[in-house]
Amino acid sequence: MALIVAHCRPGFETECAAELEAMAQAWDTELTTEIPALGGLVFGRGNVRALAEQMDVKLLVFTRQWFLALEEVELDPKNRVDGILKALGRSSGAALFIESSDSEPGRELQALCRSITAPLEQALKKAGMLREGDASQKGSDQRLHVLFLDGSHALVGYAPIARSHSEPMGIRRLRMPKDAPSRSxxxxxxxxxxxxxxxxxxxxxxxxxxxxxxxxxxxxxxxxxxxxxxxxxxxxxxxxxxxxxxxxxxxxxxxxxxxxxxxxxxxxxxxxxxxxxxxxxxxxxxxxxxxxxxxxxxxxxxxxxxxxxxxxxxxxxxxxxxxxxxxxxxxxxxxxxxxxxxxxxxxxxxxxx
Known part of the structure; x- marks a missing residue:
């Protein structure tokens, strides 16, 4: 069920999809895009594993962040951690991003993202799937991603650290300087x-x-x-x-x-x-x-x-x-x-x- 997941600003899903399709065409690779109702996301289906070998967020305009989703998993609200571990299979990484979309429904999931971070990190480390700072281990060049679609459904996968954004959802959150003359x-x-x-x-x-x-x-x-x-x-x-x-x-x-x-x-x-x-x-x-x-x-x-x-x-x-x-x-x-x-x-x- 692998698919490319791309984060974008809500309202710019059409541009994000067009950009991904143009990229795939330039690389002579099959890709069809889908815009989910959640907002702020675009899904790409087709020869996505080949695309994931080349995609670089720095070369994309409307895509803030991306990852290769391996599976959409239905989670038991009483034990989401085990469901995520099972869906990740043998995947491992040097870091973990737990995300939602940058939309109104997505922002309502941020509290869930924060609450599950510590127990999921602990479980991944115990399973040998999260090896922070260990460049000698398998998966050290990639990051694990969990994207909550709602309280009981998530997409799980990974992205290469060097070719994806360094911040969750591709968002740099900055503090407004007190003495700056405008928000620009x-x-x-x-x-x-x-x-x-x-x-x-x-x-x-x-x-x-x-x-x-x-x-x-x-x-x-x-x-x-x-x-x-x-x-x-x-x-x-x-x-x-x-x-x-x-x-x-x-x-x-x-x-x-x-x-x-x-x-x-x-x-x-x-x-x-x-x-x-x-x-x-x-x-x-x-x-x-x-x-x-x-x-x-x-x-x-x-x-x-x-x-x-x-x-x-x-x-x-x-x-x-x-x-x-x-x-x-x-x-x-x-x-x-x-x-x-x-x-x-x-x-x-x-x-x-």
Whole structure:
């Protein structure tokens, strides 16, 4: 009964399914998708074991987390642990995620997930199926997953640690800084954690670098750069939070972000403007073609219909000029937890090929 289980934001199941189907087609692998009524999930059926050998959450936009489910098990509410162990069979792993969907019915199961964690971990360790931190043992490169569909039904399986998300359900839960000027700051904080490996921060996000933040006001994204010691040119006709201006790291330019041109190449371009996604994609393409920045993080506000298709068009607008000019780059796109109707894109220019 094996199937691919993909977590996504509720309301984006259609885009998640389309992405999985496109991936399978590119790999010439059979896959049909199903959207369960629970919300926030997509199931993939077909040659799923072959797909599981290649799938990488970093290459998927709308899929937050995934795993290969081995079985759907009906559980006795009086003894769920034994039912889960039996369903896992001989599977083992170096970690365990107990999850539900990121939907209203799923959130109602979070208390159950928390309550069963300790006894299930203890039982798995006793059975030799959970070997935390032991890289020499079988299954040390994978994680066990239990997804509750309701109080008496769960999907159980596993995912490769290196190609799945490091957090349950693919959600990084961040704390809102008390002095940040807007909640949009969490979007950039999550993007930095998602896209930039922590061991590379010292040379890619180091103090005294220079950034441009287009559509900056009131300064949620500028705030994150300031916290890292980076100097920011904040471009917006609105008002920047006075506390950011008081740091001496921010220069406010009351200009249209689409018309602004930097005086010299900057380390980072940021853009969270509420605009049509194609217009923002064309703006980023202009910055890249003119060699105005080394790295960029932007948000693309997707339309209500044909989101997947519109995103494909935007990515082609950004990538094609770079490929035509033989410029090497790294591109990552993700529908992050703190995004809503937008997706976040990161691009890093590596040099002329």
């Amino acid at each position: 700051t969490l979007k950039l904080e999550e993007a930095l954690q998602e896209f930039i490996p922590r061991d590379q921060w010292p040379h890619r996000l180091k103090p005294r670098m220079r950034a441009v933040d287009l559509g900056a006001c009131p300064g949620g994204w500028t705030y994150q750069m300031v916290q890292l010691g980076i100097h920011v040119t904040a471009v917006d006709h609105g008002q920047i939070d006075p506390r950011l201006m008081a740091t001496g790291q921010v220069e406010h330019r009351a200009l249209d972000g689409f018309l602004f041109k930097p005086e010299r190449r900057v380390d980072w371009l940021l853009c969270d403007m509420v605009e049509k996604p194609m217009r923002v994609a064309q703006l980023l393409a202009k910055w890249l073609q003119n060699n105005w920045c080394r790295e960029a993080i932007i948000n693309l506000k997707l339309p209500m219909k044909k989101r997947f298709e519109e995103l494909e068009r935007c990515l082609d607008t950004i990538e094609k000029p770079m490929l035509d000019r033989n410029i090497s780059f790294e591109l990552q796109v993700k529908h992050l937890y703190y995004d809503r109707e937008e997706v976040t894109l990161h691009i890093r220019v590596l040099g002329q090929g």
